[in-house]
Amino acid sequence: MRNPVFPALSCAILFTQAWAADSARTFGTAGKEEHVLKPGVEAELFRHTGKGFLTHMWFGGDFLNYGLTRIRIYVDGEAQASIDMELMMGHGIGFQDEGAPWGVERIGKTGQPSGIYDTYRIPFGTNVRVTAQRAAEVAGGEEDPPFWWIIRGVENVPLEIGGIRLPENARLRLYKVNRTAKPLEEFAIYDSAKSGMVYMVTIAGKSSAFCFMESCLRAYIGGAKSPLLLSSGMEDYFLGTYDFNKGRYYTPVAGVTHLVPDSEFSAYRFHEADPVLFTGGLRLTLRDGEELHGRVYGCSPKDTVFKTYVWVYEW
Helix, strand or coil: CCCCHHHHHHHHHHHHHHHHHHHCEEEEEEEEEECCCCCCCEEEEEEEECCEEEEEEEEECCCCCHHHCEEEEEECCCCCCCEEEECCHHHCCCCCCCCCCEECCCEEECCCCCCEEECCCEEECCEEEEEEECCCCCCCCCCCCCEEEEEEEEECCCCEECCEECCCCCEEEEEEEEEEECCCCEEEEEEECCCEEEEEEEEEEECCCHHHHHCCCEEEECCCCCCEECCCCHHHHCCCCHHHCCCCEECCCEEEEEEECCCEEEEEEECCCCCEEECCCEEEEEECCCEECCEECCCCCCCEEEEEEEEEEEC
16 A cells, blocks of 8 residues: 655655755855954944854954953844853853863864854844954953954755754744852753753853752753753763863763862753753753752752853744
């Protein structure tokens, strides 16, 4: 008996391939030793009208607090950028750590102090605009330092993340938290009623001891009262163990970009190959230390300063 499903699937695949081949194209720009980062100025690096997604950005320069340079990405005529990142934290690097060279498929830092790149897929429906602004802390530095950049993308190509085709209205958003957490305090680093997919999480933490590393990351999906535990500890979430006792590492899934044992760390975690999908909302939480089953794990946590970046595709 003839199966009617497979011919239909085959036609759909052929149609998609033909459509992509006929309409797909690459766009982009580069800036070479441009003096655009004047104090207090948000400089436009690139503007494009169309429908597609960014595929690559790279930034170069050498000036005071380079890593705090603000990169903003406005999509579809936004008045306020849905992606507003410090250059280094936006690429998984806390504490302006100068460690290099290192790189994985999605992010890396190849030089000192710069050579920072990404291949994030940042979709837009009508237009996209990328700007840069120097950090306010410029005392003692050049007033108008040279800056280099590369920005590239594609038009009319379906967006797939980790092999999952995202809806046309999917947009990548960045959510940031800066706070000092009290011992055993649980707090949200992302909280939304939308549906979507977690893409990347960066955490930078500082305390008088690594007791906070026992924290289990929790995902409350669709309004659930009980969480899906995403890890058995904070270093486990970043694929590490024993408070990163072997030092820094960089893998396509997770890496540690800054480490002062028993004091400071920063790390990134991609969910591209390990999707965290949600419908009807998600609350993603972090904790300063851990208590489960009436037991506090490890040492007693102290106040901890956390800085978190959570990247989410929403629709």
